[in-house]
Amino acid sequence: MTADSSTDQERRISFYYDELDKEVELTRNLSAGARVVKWRAHCGPGVATFTYTGKTGFAIPSADTGRVVDGSPTVLCQAGQRCTMATNDEGKNYFTPAVDDDNLRAISCHIKTASPADIAFGTTNGLNDKEILPIMRYRNLGPDCTLSVKLTPILRVYAVKGYHGQDVITPDLDSNVVLSVDLTSLPQFTQWGVSFDKDSDRVIITRQTD
Incomplete structure (x- = not known):
């Protein structure tokens, strides 16, 4: 795989949150048992960007x-x-x-x-x-x-409570998968909206129009 082909596989995903009425914590990873990166989505508007390099x-x-x-x-x-x-x-x-x-x-x-x-x-x-x-x-x-x-880059986003930055996401984690998507199926740049559904008490992520 050449450097150019790695660049072709790069995906940048931006998560926008401006419809939250309470603070939530989200984590994202590429596989169960992986090291994850956490960001905290506050009540006010904001954005978090995740880049998959393909390398x-x-x-x-x-x-x-x-x-x-x-x-x-x-x-x-x-x-x-x-x-x-x-x-x-x-x-x-x-x-x-x-x-x-x-x-x-x-x-x-x-x-x-x-x-x-x-x-x-x-x-x-x-x-x-x-x-x-x-x-x-x-x-x-x-x-x-x-x-x-052999890697199939599946991005999973979880909504968790009390997550520590060094914790490992495992299959028995007491949390729902909010989003699961094959990164190779996406264009290089996508935008997603993060919201909170009061009726179900769940975080919802939906893809926005490119």
């Missing part, structure tokens, strides 16, 4: 927290490319640069570490290609195995 990659989670933190080793790796995760002489794991593989349709990483290792897969944030926002985490992958990922 994917792998990262090595912190051994202490299990999270992908600043400085974590990362590598960009797109569909049709493969990289390797290995261990250096100091016992630290690292990635080799991704290379094209005409036989691949997935995003692939070969594990050649000295011992079983965790690896995270995600997308960039659009500002820094070295920062991977994890979607999935794979635990204890044994040496000499290959991880292959």
Whole structure:
């Protein structure tokens, strides 16, 4: 996948809220179990914009927290490319640069570490290609195995209560999915309205005319 094709996959979604009579918290992610980004929609008019870059990659989670933190080793790796995760002489794991593989349709990483290792897969944030926002985490992958990922970018928006910025959205989360949409089915720019239905006591998101 070339840089140009990643640009073609970029989607920018703006959520406008001017019909709320109480404060709500919304989170958005690309997959259950993913790191999410939260924004708080206040009663007054406002807008929150989410950008899906279409650029994917792998990262090595912190051994202490299990999270992908600043400085974590990362590598960009797109569909049709493969990289390797290995261990250096100091016992630290690292990635080799991704290379094209005409036989691949997935995003692939070969594990050649000295011992079983965790690896995270995600997308960039659009500002820094070295920062991977994890979607999935794979635990204890044994040496000499290959991880292959096929991503269908489904954006899910949740309305939650008491959400903490480091929490993980899981399937059993006590919340309703307010919006679920395949990003590849959308044009590059879309606008959505966020409102609150008093009768059902639910947040509603509807697509606005482009």
